[in-house]
Amino acid sequence: MSPTRVTADANPLRDPRDKRLPRIAGPCSMVMFGVTGDLARKKLMPAIYDLANRGLLPPGFSLVGFARRDWADQDFGKIVYESVKEHARTPFREEVWRNLADGVRFVPGSFDDDAAFDLLAETVAELDEQRGTGGNHAFYLSIPPGSFSTVCQQLERSGLSSPQQGAWRRVVIEKPFGHDLESARELNAVVEGVFPADSVFRIDHYLGKETVQNLLAVRFANTMFEPVWNNRYVDHVQITMAEDIGIGGRAGYYDGIGAARDVIQNHLLQLLALTAMEEPVSFDAHNVRLEKEKVLSAVHIPQDLARGTARGQYSAGWQGGDKVLGYLEEDGVGDGSRTETYAAVRLDVDSRRWAGVPFYLRTGKRLGKRVTEIAVVFKKAPHLPFTDTATEELGQNAVVIRVQPDEGVTLRFGAKVPGAQMEVRDVSMDFGYGRSFTESSPEAYERLILDVLLGEPPLFPRHEEVEQSWRILDPIERFWATEGDPPDQYSAGTWGPASADDLMRRDGRQWRLP
């Protein structure tokens, strides 16, 4: 008996039948730009600790922070420690922390300082020698898109973007991917001019959520949904992402961008693509993206944008128990700003499956509550053998995929109300994805960061998808810009402006109460 062969693709210890074995990333480090930001503190650094705690990071994993601060390594260690203490999902373990802390480095610097990037290159090279990170480094750009080009050029100049033989360099960028088609292309030219296309990871954290991945499982692993998932049975689809918060301190970013660019362009159109796409040939990155691109390319906007879109701006009001300011009174918002904080659009998908089924997308800040859901609303039964009075309270059947919070799937259908009379009313059947068990399901960022380190791209949108979504949104933005009236006002804590309700009413439908 000769020993089993070992090759790059055939690792005898990695048996395909062995489902217990987690994939641990190979030797690598992560270099994080913008470590002083909220995202880094609240999500990224805790996610890295959680990954370490779950044993999914490689031995010697190192975390390099880069920021415009005069800190030593241990100062940054303190920052990481505090963020882990406060925000990590998994319990604190001393030995996990010690091992992570040993690999914490900090590089002080501003983006235009050549010396800082030379220092970064030296630091990273030293990590390869000291901790065996093997020349594999991921750069997480948690910074404003305006700085992408400077940083990318600096990475190129200092040789950080080009790996030695057998190693990799990857770059992770966060939305927004531009503010229209043209700027998205420019941005892409900058990033892909330095890193090859398959080394660029665009993070849309929604796609890392269990429920979103579950959407594909629900659709394609079952027999009972797919047969009715078409225009013969589906009346329309509503995709909602509502936030109860205002813009907080982000006026500088938000003003001039608005709800449509901030949310519809990426999250909602991605959710639409996953809801509407055909079955991919297989679940590898290439095929899933192909189907998503295909369906996005079939999306068209209403002929009459005045009737097919709505936008609004929150005004002062009561949100829950608090009195809150209107958008125009927020700090940092320009006088008479026309930036929308609520946007709703009707989209159609030109395919045999979806012809005649409108997709309504809406998003807004300071709405009734924080919720994201996809509701597939079915047609009424063609014939009801009951009297009108018996079915008065019967609505339309629906499959609701709750993305957050309380992740799960709800089925709405009619049932007889107990009693002597025949009376049918809507009831729900609930599948709680998390319920009391969410504490153990990983954060979206954990999954996404691990995928970056493993080099697995299925959950990251490709540049073509980004372009498609700008193609859909650009005409709408242009129309809004030329419209004479400012966005409609809606009071904080309500479900948006009256014009959005009118949009639905014109089609003989109404928004669900999420």
Next chain:
Amino acid sequence: MIVDLPNTSTAAVSKRLVQLRADTGAMALSRVLTLVVVVADDAAEEAIAVANDASRQHPCRIIVVVTGNKRGTARLDGQIRVGGDAGASEVVVLRLYGPLATHGRAVVTPLLLADSPIVVWWPQDPPRDPAADPVGAMGQRRITDSARTSTAPRTVLKRLASAYRPGDTDLAWSRVTHWRALLAAALDQPPYEPLTEATVVAAPDSPSGFLLAGWLAAQLRCPVSVARSRNGTGIISVRLERASGTVDLVRPEDGDSSVLSQPGQPDRTLALPHRGDAECLADELRRLDPDEVYEDALTTGLGAVSGRSRTATEAIKAGEAPSPAEAARTTQRLRRSARAAGSSAMVEKMDMPEDAASTESVQQAAADRLSEIRERRS
């Protein structure tokens, strides 16, 4: 909430469960499996606590069958725990006395959840043939724990191997998942050479060590041997030999940190914590299909592991196993060379660094440290 139902029947327990659910209203109905725990009286509470913990990831109904005194009249004492006393599950404890004590199956059957899988877990001394056991036969999955038996682990494993039926699994096997993952990850990297020999150093009272060795033997098809360390030390190290040198993964005794050494690469440390029972049980509940890799390790691999008996000290002296003392020193050395934070107690005492800086001072700092690091590296 805990409801005691002394001297009862399964019908009464079942009725009370439905009633409790109706009363509290909010209790989740989405139980995905029934976990049947067969345990002796003195270990029952600990087992329930572990199962409750695991149920947070896998909502389930837990039926605990406690065998009491077999003499006297047949009697069934029931107890229902829901809400805060039951984690994310509902727990039914059934204490069986007299002739009933040998008929666990009869009391469990009416309480099983409809249409969902059944998992049977023996926290201690499993039956000789788990799949042939009346309660075990009901389960899709049977979880034993070869580390918690009064018999020597090697004997227990042999017995489990000869009685193996698809669906069997052992907690000692889930305890080595981290080890396995790290070793597999090490072989993901070049050089890609066949392995010529493997040595596992583990305590003779640790079935996990034998299973790890069995797994290596089954997958690598090279000579694998086990050297004994002192009882109670668990797994100490694994050495994989190949033409270009050895891959050593060492976890010094009582530590939760390990050191990975490979030729041509710096030594690397990483956390390799001992896994808790709840974590392992939750792992077992995650997958309900037969574990073929465990089967290979247990039934073919274990037999191929060399029976040569020698102690860890002998193996280290002969240069066939890495020295744990050396690994502990490596950890210390690497820790000293890291200039960053260190232990949580130390970090806790530090002040938050200043969250602002002038461009000049940052540029100065970058320039200073650049010359510093260049000097250090040249």
